[in-house]
Amino acid sequence: MKIEGKIWLFGDNVDTDAIIAARYLNTVDPAELAAHLMEDIKPDFPDLVKPGDILVAGSNFGCGSSREHAPLAIKGAGISCVIASSFARIFFRNAINIGLPILECTDDLSNLVSGIDRLSINLDQGTIENLQNGEIYHATPFPPFMQELINSGGLIEYVKARLGK
């Protein structure tokens, strides 16, 4: 699957409270959650972000709470992919489970792409193209088990198949 989109840059250790503050957790509606995405660290973000946009962050993205509302809010805003040099463990798991595309790119992408506007991503190959200078960056491929999980449409579909439903 190929994705091309405008990028938004964030730093290291973006926590789940920053992604979606707890005061909004009395709903599970992705659209309502998306209306407050990153609000506490970038107040105008919910107004500026457009479907298809890409988030690029540093290390330990999604640290903190287990709240699935964080990847749900990102998905609700129509973000096509999150790229980080590393993800916090539970966020990583949640994103895969709900089918939010994420890529772990050990190159410090947030530095490499600073100043550019758009990236092109090949999700299957885990390659990221800098559309300004044609440079290609490589993301860590998922282990086969996780590929299977993603390909079956996320954890719920995977479990359904196991249950024979």
Next chain:
Amino acid sequence: MVKKHNTGSTMVEKILAKNASLDKVKPGDLVNARVDLALGNDITAPVAIKEFQRFGLDRVFDPDKIVLVPDHFTPNKDIASAEQAKVLRLFAEKFGIRNYFEVGRMGIEHALLPEQGLVWPGMVIIGADSHTCTYGALGAFATGVGSTDLAAAMALGETWFRVPSTLRFEYIGDIPDWIGGKDLILYTIGQIGVDGARYKAMEFAGSAIEKLSMDGRLTMANMAIEAGGKCGYIQPDDITFKYLEGRVAQSYSPVYSDDNAEYEKIYQYDISRLEPQIAFPPSPDNVRPVSEAREIKIQQVVIGSCTNGRIEDLRIAASLLKGKRVHPKVRLLVIPATQMIYRKAIEEGLMTIFIDAEAAVSTPTCGPCLGGHMGILASGERALATTNRNFIGRMGHPASEVYLCNPAVAAASAVAGKIVHPGEVF
């Protein structure tokens, strides 16, 4: 003490191997393991239940191995929260889940489950709450997951894990006055950073841990997630067994790391001169000794949460507040973590001390810790809290600040109106 076989495995590797019906696992292996307990709360379980309904099942894998605790926005703060809590209540009724804890009988989940005897050594526990790692203090493998993971586990009774490598932390030296589990874990997070144990298990050991109370141990394991840890644990010993006595009726088999277990890294900290630790905003790894936090004025103090709302924490706070009054410009909130702790605090006379000191005392709730309700901060306000996180906007307005500390520092500072060493008030 059970004999340790030298298979080169850590406690976590052995527990995961056992529940995956494998002889041995090693770090990096992907395994499917049986889940002995699956937990959700009023924020995470509604999402899990919604996903669970997509399976079209008329039963859960085992109603006795699911625990539902409405503790975050309860007693309900608004209509939307009430609707969320109702989802849990109806699900528990429909599927015969006995371990549903209603307001008035409940407590903050991570204090409640050990107290109710639902946790013992050797278990695999997942919880749709990041602080599920708390149960590692009792020798279980316990880790936080998301709601979809909880949904799948409620259906299948198993889930996948990548076997973590283990970091061993050894604490040596006598534990100084006014130092508790909170200081040891804050110090550790300050040393290794918020991603220092990312994807890894944290084994806490050493002569200081051997003397540390169960409440202090629960506090340490609770904050493993703040270093990115998959779990934090302490191997069972006499303190563990004494805690479990009278709570857990069934037999269990404690699991221990082998003497020749392979650790990714071993850290050793001499804590004999450690000062109480303060995590400055906006990150739990921004840790400094209390002597570097002097003269920081505070408007609110919170003593409570799954980190430090246990009876030992309340006793320490009361010992400092006895016969004193909270500073006129400070609001002190004291929140016993469970109903049983609340009752004990009344019986021991702690509540009278808190109220005489002009503290506000609440029924158990996670409320203020996550800026949910009860004690939300306005812009420019500063809180000192025994909770576990101090991210931007964590306790309210994005322009407010949260400092983290142990209950002794919190109580002393509430009296002083600014962050102080407990020795200055006592």
